[in-house]
Amino acid sequence: MTLPLSLGPVRPVPLSAINPVAQLGAIAVVLPVLLVSGDLLTPLVVLAAEVCLLPAAGLTTPRTVLARTWPLLLGAAGVAWVNVLFGDAGWASGVALAVRVLALALPGVLLVASTDPVRLADALTLHWRVPTRFAFGTLAALRLVPLLAAEWQTIRLARRARGVEPGRNPVAQGRLFAGTAFALLVAAVRRGTRLAAAMDARGFDSGIARTNARGSVLRRRDAAYLAGAVAVCAAALALSVATGTWEPVFS
Amino acid sequence: MRLTGWGFRYPSRHAWAARDVDLRVDPGERVLLTGPSGAGKSTLLHALAGLLGPDEGEQTGEITVDGRAPAEARARTGVVFQDPDAQLVMTRAGDDVAFGLENAGVRPERIWPAVESVLAEVGFPYGRDRATAALSGGQKQRLVLAGALAPRPGLLLLDEPTAQLDPDGAVLVREAVARATGARDTTLLVVDHDAEAWLPLVDRVVELRPEGGAVEHGPGWRPAPLRLPVRTPRPAGAVLLRAEAAGYTHRGAEQPALAATDVAVPAGRTLAVTGPNGTGKSTLALLLAGLRPPTTGRIAAAPALTAGLRRPDRPPHRWRADELVRRIGTVFQHPEHQFLTGRVRDELALGPLRSGAGDDAAHRRAEELMERLGLAALAEANPFTLSGGQQRRLSVATALATDPAVLVLDEPTFGQDRDTWGELVALLAEQQRDGRALVLVTHDAAVVRALADDELALQPTPVPA
Numbered sequence: 172m173t174l175p176l177s178l179g180p181v182r183p184v185p186l187s188a189i190n191p192v193a194q195l196g197a198i199a200v201v202l203p204v205l206l207v208s209g210d211l212l213t214p215l216v217v218l219a220a221e222v223c224l225l226p227a228a229g230l231t232t233p234r235t236v237l238a239r240t241w242p243l244l245l246g247a248a249g250v251a252w253v254n255v256l257f258g259d260a261g262w263a264s265g266v267a268l269a270v271r272v273l274a275l276a277l278p279g280v281l282l283v284a285s286t287d288p289v290r291l292a293d294a295l296t297l298h299w300r301v302p303t304r305f306a307f308g309t310l311a312a313l314r315l316v317p318l319l320a321a322e323w324q325t326i327r328l329a330r331r332a333r334g335v336e337p338g339r340n341p342v343a344q345g346r347l348f349a350g351t352a353f354a355l356l357v358a359a360v361r362r363g364t365r366l367a368a369a370m371d372a373r374g375f376d377s378g379i380a381r382t383n384a385r386g387s388v389l390r391r392r393d394a395a396y397l398a399g400a401v402a403v404c405a406a407a408l409a410l411s412v413a414t415g416t417w418e419p420v421f422s
Numbered sequence: 423m424r425l426t427g428w429g430f431r432y433p434s435r436h437a438w439a440a441r442d443v444d445l446r447v448d449p450g451e452r453v454l455l456t457g458p459s460g461a462g463k464s465t466l467l468h469a470l471a472g473l474l475g476p477d478e479g480e481q482t483g484e485i486t487v488d489g490r491a492p493a494e495a496r497a498r499t500g501v502v503f504q505d506p507d508a509q510l511v512m513t514r515a516g517d518d519v520a521f522g523l524e525n526a527g528v529r530p531e532r533i534w535p536a537v538e539s540v541l542a543e544v545g546f547p548y549g550r551d552r553a554t555a556a557l558s559g560g561q562k563q564r565l566v567l568a569g570a571l572a573p574r575p576g577l578l579l580l581d582e583p584t585a586q587l588d589p590d591g592a593v594l595v596r597e598a599v600a601r602a603t604g605a606r607d608t609t610l611l612v613v614d615h616d617a618e619a620w621l622p623l624v625d626r627v628v629e630l631r632p633e634g635g636a637v638e639h640g641p642g643w644r645p646a647p648l649r650l651p652v653r654t655p656r657p658a659g660a661v662l663l664r665a666e667a668a669g670y671t672h673r674g675a676e677q678p679a680l681a682a683t684d685v686a687v688p689a690g691r692t693l694a695v696t697g698p699n700g701t702g703k704s705t706l707a708l709l710l711a712g713l714r715p716p717t718t719g720r721i722a723a724a725p726a727l728t729a730g731l732r733r734p735d736r737p738p739h740r741w742r743a744d745e746l747v748r749r750i751g752t753v754f755q756h757p758e759h760q761f762l763t764g765r766v767r768d769e770l771a772l773g774p775l776r777s778g779a780g781d782d783a784a785h786r787r788a789e790e791l792m793e794r795l796g797l798a799a800l801a802e803a804n805p806f807t808l809s810g811g812q813q814r815r816l817s818v819a820t821a822l823a824t825d826p827a828v829l830v831l832d833e834p835t836f837g838q839d840r841d842t843w844g845e846l847v848a849l850l851a852e853q854q855r856d857g858r859a860l861v862l863v864t865h866d867a868a869v870v871r872a873l874a875d876d877e878l879a880l881q882p883t884p885v886p887a
Contacts, residue, residue, distance in 0.1 A: 289513055307521075311511040317555070318507055322759075328713045329759040332752035333820065334776035336743030350762070357806075358758070365508035372471050372501040373511075373569065374525035384520040384533040 560591025
């Protein structure tokens with residue numbers, strides 16, 4: 172099972188040419204439109220546009236798409252199912268809700284699939300003045316995630332080696348899980364402290380104005396991408412209003 | 423850099439981490455700072471790096487770098503610590519080297535030429551775009567070194583930079599240090615208890631004493647030889663455990679972590695498992711220890727080992743944990759992974775209690791082990807607060823508490839100074855005399871010489887073209 176979130180350098184795909192802040196901007200455009208539209212047609216049009224972008228994000232085969240979106244698909248299906256079971260509006264509203272969830276989350280998938288985390292941090296600090304301590308600190312912390320996964324395995328095995336095993340008793344399983352989680356937390360804090368010391372020793376956040384070796388340029392195509400997002404939303408709204416299906420959630 | 427009567431004490435500790443240290447190092451000198459664990463080597467280095475503020479503890483005497491307080495001179499100081507994974511920030515090699523230059527506010531157009539030249543200087547064999555996650559430990563540490571050197575520090579501090587690496591990785595790092603400091607425009611201070619390896623690279627050797635003070639060793643000084651235990655080779659006893667074409671492949675991985683391996687573990691003998699990183703040494707240890715099921719082949723336990731099991735036909739990884747600890751004991755590379763209680767005494771009693779011993783019997787066993795392994799004074803201490811050497815002895819003791827016939831140890835001498843090394847090797851030799859079978863996974867050639875009857879040298883699996 173592949174994690175849908177990649178932490179290493181991302182192989183460039185066509186969509187990588189769009190600056191991460193432009194992609195975040197597009198999400199900011201799509202978000203309110205989807206949040207207020209309670210009908211099926213509006214999110215469906217937006218979703219269709221997003222699906223067209225999947226190949227540009229390097230997600231060309233059903234397999235790669237599934238690898239990135241399985242938690243999302245599962246979530247959308249769950250939302251729809253719960254709505255059908257417990258809601259009073261039946262199938263149609265369940266499906267509309269699922270499509271909205273997908274349309275809301277897919278831009279995030281596009282961003283993650285096409286964006287190198289380092290480039291994202293560069294763009295955020297240079298264009299949106301996000302504090303470097305936060306952006307690069309998060310980046311450094313993300314690097315530790317796969318290491319912690321390996322550590323979790325080791326701690327679990329080490330407990331069996333000490334004769335501690337829960338067997339089939341769920342209470343004992345819960346306690347062992349909590350114990351392992353605590354040991355992992357201790358390990359994570361220890362590693363994190365060392366990483367922070369190493370970053371301090373390299374002059375991170377020492378009060379000198381930080382430069383950025385890679386830079387982050389906003390080009391005309393970034394504006395075009397944003398305009399595209401606005402156009403898709405406008406078209407979706409226009410279409411659903413024209414056909415009389417538009418249905419704001421707060422009415 | 424200059425220290426006069428310098429000392430430091432952490433707020434939660436009674437004893438001084440370092441005291442009465444006088445040291446003067448002139449620009450361009452290359453100094454090795456050595457001494458036993460707990461003598462305050464790392465504390466001194468942190469102080470020089472300007473990482474010990476007034477909040478961290480109490481300081482006496484004077485410490486200056488370039489005539490200034492270390493924190494003010496931080497921009498002129500580069501540091502390399504032990505764990506490469508806790509030092510790399512970026513996902514690409516070049517970006518990581520650039521990190522320090524960016525922090526120093528160097529203009530972007532001057533950064534990349536500087537990165538290229540420092541990568542060449544440390545002999546980094548890959549391009550700037552290489553993913554840091556795909557590097558070996560030695561290459562990662564070379565990259566960390568390049569990152570520390572990139573801002574052209576006047577003082578380079580190395581805190582046991584090879585302690586977490588295999589011998590090949592350690593050689594890579596020492597070569598890189600030799601190349602990078604050859605021009606002598608950087609003052610070098612290395613902290614390491616493996617003095618021998620650094621001797622050719624340094625001009626002076628200074629030893630910190632645990633009781634305080636520092637001793638300068640003259641030219642031609644050599645560290646005391648390792649104390650090897652006297653061993654009487656025994657004929658191999660009955661085979662207890664056997665790997666039959668046992669191999670392991672991680673789920674989703676293309677290459678096996680361990681290629682199919684055959685090996686026998688007889689009573690009263692010590693098997694050393696050696697070989698470069700990535701050949702599956704630790705994986706083999708986990709299979710033999712009954713902690714992981716092999717994905718190919720099998721691990722077979724002899725009747726001598728399976729006697730008393732409820733289901734003796736099952737392989738070790740299917741045994742219940744309490745049955746396992748009475749037959750096969752495992753000591754992990756990092757002792758903290760194994761500690762489960764808040765007191766040394768409880769830690770030792772845990773295994774016996776788990777495997778069905780009564781309260782009295784379990785605590786008697788704990789007393790006896792503490793007495794024998796010199797841990798009695800620490801009975802009430804928290805295992806996590808012990809020194810590296812003490813933690814290691816305790817982790818071996820916890821495995822012995824349930825009296826297993828087979829003892830599997832992963833890198834038992836890792837990070838130990840010469841004194842604790844000697845104690846540990848003597849302890850293991852004793853286990854072997856008692857008729858236990860030992861499996862040692864190790865990079866340490868000295869421990870193989872000191873203890874092993876048989877050696878299994880794992881080879882890298884050829885990568886198909």
